[in-house]
Amino acid sequence: MGDDDTRINEGKHTPPKDFVCPITTHIFSDPVTLETGQTYERKAIQQWLERGNSTCPITRQKLHSTQLPKTNYILKHLITSWKELNPSNSNQENEQLDIPPLTSTSSDDGTVNELRVAITKLCTSEVLKEAETAVLTIERFWQDLIESGLGPEVEIQNMLSQPPVINGFMEILFSSVNTRVLISTVFLLSELGSRNEDVILTLTRVDTDVECVIALFQKGLFEAVVLIYLLKPSIPVLVQLELVESLLKVVNSNENEFHKMCVKPKTAAVLLLGQIVTSSDDGAIFEVVRRVISGKVIECIISSLESEWIEERITVVRILLRCMQEDGKCRNIIADKAELAPVLEILVVANDQDRFEIVQFLSELVKLNRRTFNNQILHIIKDEGTFSTMHTLLVYLQTAETEQLPIVAGLLLQLDLLAEPRKMSIYREEAIDTLISCLKNSDSMSTQIAAAETILVLQGRFTSFGKPLIRAYLLKQAGLDKSYRSTMRKEQLATISGEIQETMEEEEEEKAAENWERKMAFVLVSHEFGLIFEGLSEGLKSKYAEICSASFVCATWLVHMLTLLPDTGIKGAARICLLNQFVTIFKSAKDREDKALSMLALSSFFQDPDGLRDIATHMKDIVKGLREFKRSSTVAFEMLKVLSEGSESSADLWNHKELAKQDCSTNGEVLSIVCFKDKIFSGHSDGMIKVWTGKGSVLHLLQEIREHSKAVTSLTVLQSGDTLYSGSHDKTVRGWPINKEMIQCEQVYDVKDHVNNLLVANSISCFIPQGAGIKIHSWSGTSKQLNSSKYVKCMALVNGRLYTGCQDNSIQEIDLATGTLSSIQSGSRKLLGKSSPVHALKVHDELIYSASSSIEGTTLKVFGIAIQIDYQIIYA
Numbered sequence: 001m002g003d004d005d006t007r008i009n010e011g012k013h014t015p016p017k018d019f020v021c022p023i024t025t026h027i028f029s030d031p032v033t034l035e036t037g038q039t040y041e042r043k044a045i046q047q048w049l050e051r052g053n054s055t056c057p058i059t060r061q062k063l064h065s066t067q068l069p070k071t072n073y074i075l076k077h078l079i080t081s082w083k084e085l086n087p088s089n090s091n092q093e094n095e096q097l098d099i100p101p102l103t104s105t106s107s108d109d110g111t112v113n114e115l116r117v118a119i120t121k122l123c124t125s126e127v128l129k130e131a132e133t134a135v136l137t138i139e140r141f142w143q144d145l146i147e148s149g150l151g152p153e154v155e156i157q158n159m160l161s162q163p164p165v166i167n168g169f170m171e172i173l174f175s176s177v178n179t180r181v182l183i184s185t186v187f188l189l190s191e192l193g194s195r196n197e198d199v200i201l202t203l204t205r206v207d208t209d210v211e212c213v214i215a216l217f218q219k220g221l222f223e224a225v226v227l228i229y230l231l232k233p234s235i236p237v238l239v240q241l242e243l244v245e246s247l248l249k250v251v252n253s254n255e256n257e258f259h260k261m262c263v264k265p266k267t268a269a270v271l272l273l274g275q276i277v278t279s280s281d282d283g284a285i286f287e288v289v290r291r292v293i294s295g296k297v298i299e300c301i302i303s304s305l306e307s308e309w310i311e312e313r314i315t316v317v318r319i320l321l322r323c324m325q326e327d328g329k330c331r332n333i334i335a336d337k338a339e340l341a342p343v344l345e346i347l348v349v350a351n352d353q354d355r356f357e358i359v360q361f362l363s364e365l366v367k368l369n370r371r372t373f374n375n376q377i378l379h380i381i382k383d384e385g386t387f388s389t390m391h392t393l394l395v396y397l398q399t400a401e402t403e404q405l406p407i408v409a410g411l412l413l414q415l416d417l418l419a420e421p422r423k424m425s426i427y428r429e430e431a432i433d434t435l436i437s438c439l440k441n442s443d444s445m446s447t448q449i450a451a452a453e454t455i456l457v458l459q460g461r462f463t464s465f466g467k468p469l470i471r472a473y474l475l476k477q478a479g480l481d482k483s484y485r486s487t488m489r490k491e492q493l494a495t496i497s498g499e500i501q502e503t504m505e506e507e508e509e510e511k512a513a514e515n516w517e518r519k520m521a522f523v524l525v526s527h528e529f530g531l532i533f534e535g536l537s538e539g540l541k542s543k544y545a546e547i548c549s550a551s552f553v554c555a556t557w558l559v560h561m562l563t564l565l566p567d568t569g570i571k572g573a574a575r576i577c578l579l580n581q582f583v584t585i586f587k588s589a590k591d592r593e594d595k596a597l598s599m600l601a602l603s604s605f606f607q608d609p610d611g612l613r614d615i616a617t618h619m620k621d622i623v624k625g626l627r628e629f630k631r632s633s634t635v636a637f638e639m640l641k642v643l644s645e646g647s648e649s650s651a652d653l654w655n656h657k658e659l660a661k662q663d664c665s666t667n668g669e670v671l672s673i674v675c676f677k678d679k680i681f682s683g684h685s686d687g688m689i690k691v692w693t694g695k696g697s698v699l700h701l702l703q704e705i706r707e708h709s710k711a712v713t714s715l716t717v718l719q720s721g722d723t724l725y726s727g728s729h730d731k732t733v734r735g736w737p738i739n740k741e742m743i744q745c746e747q748v749y750d751v752k753d754h755v756n757n758l759l760v761a762n763s764i765s766c767f768i769p770q771g772a773g774i775k776i777h778s779w780s781g782t783s784k785q786l787n788s789s790k791y792v793k794c795m796a797l798v799n800g801r802l803y804t805g806c807q808d809n810s811i812q813e814i815d816l817a818t819g820t821l822s823s824i825q826s827g828s829r830k831l832l833g834k835s836s837p838v839h840a841l842k843v844h845d846e847l848i849y850s851a852s853s854s855i856e857g858t859t860l861k862v863f864g865i866a867i868q869i870d871y872q873i874i875y876a
Contacts, residue, residue: 015086019079022058023048028079029167030206031072036061039072042206043163071208080175083126112156115141119159122168132181135172139184142191160188161196170209173216182216183259186224193230194262204231214243222250226261229268235279238272244288247273251300267312270304274315277322289326298323298330302337310346314354317343321361328367328466335365335377344385347392355396356404363411367457367466371512374460375418382415390415390427397430402438403446409434410454417519432527439535439551445544452539452550455524459557460516471553475593477560478600479633521561530573532558537577552585552594556601563604571604575611587621596629603635606642619643662699664690674715674724676738681724683712689726689736691743707734707745714758714767723747727755727767733777751777759797764816766802768792774804776816786814787821796841796848805838809852811863824848824863 019027021041030042036056040048048057049066056063115138122134138160145156159165172185193199203209210231217224225247238244250269258265276288292298304316320338324331340362347358362381366374381389393412400408413431438444438451461469475481524532536558539551559574559582578601586598602622605611615622623643629636664670668685675681680692680699687708692699714727717738724736724743733755735747749765753775756768765777773788774795791807802814808827814820828836836859840851848863 031075032068033072035063042068071206087127119165123164128175131172132176132178135181135184139188142188157195161192161199163202166199166202173212182221183223186227187259187261190226190230191262200230218246222265223259223261225250225265226263226268229263229272235275238276244291248291248297252297267309270301270312271315274318278318286326289323293323293327293330298333299337302334306339306342313342313346314350317358317361321357321364324364329464331365331368331466335368340380341384344389348387359408359411363407367462369462369464370509371460371516372509378414378418382418394427394430397434402444403450405434406438406450406454410458428523432524436532436535440538448539448547449550452547452554455554456550458520460520461513470557474556474597474600478596479629479635480593480596521558522565525558525570526568530570533574533577540581556597559601559604571608575605579605579611579614583618586625599629600635603639606639660694660697660699671711671713672715674717676717681715683715683726685711687712703742713756716758716760718760725758725760727758729754733758733765757795759795761797766795766797787812793837793839794841796843798843803841803843803848805841805850807835807837809836809838811838811850
């Protein structure tokens, strides 16, 4: 203890010499052992050093460090054990702990004297229960003063704030196991510490004192959280000592369970959590945030937004903001449970840093994945504050730091957009001017990024995690909807209830999203006749990839929206600022998605004659790039039609890479080939049939069979997949079961004519004979000839209908059941007997594909079935 400790009385048990400080001659209370090996009372040696001494008082050796070491707890515990074995009054050991009522006196002096007696017992008694009784007496005295409405006088506060008294309280915390005494001690220390900073200095001078309080808190003495808050331990200490779980328990508890203190335990816990979660970005902090979000703790924290203490409300805003940044899904709970009016009240009185965090919180809150909900929250923010929220933000916009401006401007613009956008608004003008100036601010990378990202957010579509959907949404518009569909699939899987929204709700949400997007795009592009395009152009020129990427998506969105908005002549400004940059990206981008986005942006200029003229100067490169997308994107296809004046007839519709090649010249030409599962069957001009398997870039020969005496012209696999049929110029058709490892011929049909282009269905075969027409041969042996007036070059058989392509460029459909013949494409006569035969036919998904030769080269056509057997050409 300190200087007021009781000196060792003669006649009582004399303490060992090592237990006594050589300077004070008192028993050690806080012993510290110096580097010389000598032990002193901390306060005494501290005063010795503060007087300018730099040597050990006993040995006179020079001290290398004047910073005192930690308490010698081994010696301290020995002294405690000695005191227990040598009490001043051994009969007190078994007495019950009793709380003596304060004596009713006729004067205040009597009460104060009684307090002095209790303080003396706390500081001098070597009997634990006597000291505990003193603590309860002091606490009762303090509570009576508070209840009287007068409060403790300064003299009494000073009396209890002396180091010996504080040390006495700490001895109780170290030694007592009585919960009521421990709570009373923590209460008194908290009351004193909240009124006198010297008390906190006394407690924090010894690290073990702080550790003791924290240890009691972790063991369930939750009132100690108030004292921990007042002691202000470092954040690493709070994290390392794993206090988070205990703090969360306090937050989740009923306030009525706690002792009434100078600061509510729940408030202290919230304030400490706020210090932890806003202190760092490392993994430990993320784990803290995860635990805050789990369970119902976050709901208890949300309720603290209605606290009377402004500091607590601001701290809750910080915690919730960090939670939304780390795990966006929790914003749904916050949006549902939070009362925003108390937050809006402190927006006016908060300092600049706190005000910005409130603006960030509100901005994050309106990133829900449902537009209608976002609009509701924006209305609350706009209307429920005591003062005008929009006016407050406008004033703040004039004083905020440069990096903060885009966030403030973004929120202000969203609030303004709740009204009719065609009306003039000073709020809108200031907000958009701020965003554009920030986009152009090349001196501040963070400001440019914040401005571009704010515009991305303004589009108004978000995932359930609060991430902007704008890029995936634009890719969908460009024809690359894989990213969008993938995101939507994750959204459905992430839905907690697992229920699919009703169709009417989905339509309402989509309508609200489209309406918001149109209004937002309109006010952005209309401001100062498209001035925002200049800002985005500056962003695209930035040397920082992050700024370029965000500006690129923003520019693509706004240029694309020009095609959906009323024509106000703004396209010219967009073309001048951005078209050449979009062309450059489209020509040079390595990323397929970036190329698709630039394609979408370029398509917006196709409706503008000046834009189309500028694009035409890059015709060759643009057409080449568009052909990469035309099979998956209608945007690319339509652009190609415009560039090729109505028809896109390039010859690279199907362009496949060669994987394997095998020389079969020893068996003549390969006249037919068919693939089935993992095998390839080839028919050769010498009558050989070969069976292959393909692995990687190598073909492996499995079997060779020679059953036909002449060229094998046709191979086909029955739809059931169990039999391979071969047709040959030896006038036979053979059947080969293929469900075994090796194939062998089990069926031979004599068809009495050369077999070309064999097709098989159920019990019949169709083939092209040596002369005109086609032959239908039944396995029972009967045959008939159809279409005998035409020289057929190719055939396709689908669902009982036979399609034939002929030498004269005509195409017919024959119903095999009735023999009815219909013309799909009429033949044509050529001078000098030259014709354009149809070389190949394929039917797939109600489309008929044909390939024929012409004077100019090869002609590819696609026919679509309109109704029954009426056809119309849809592509050539």
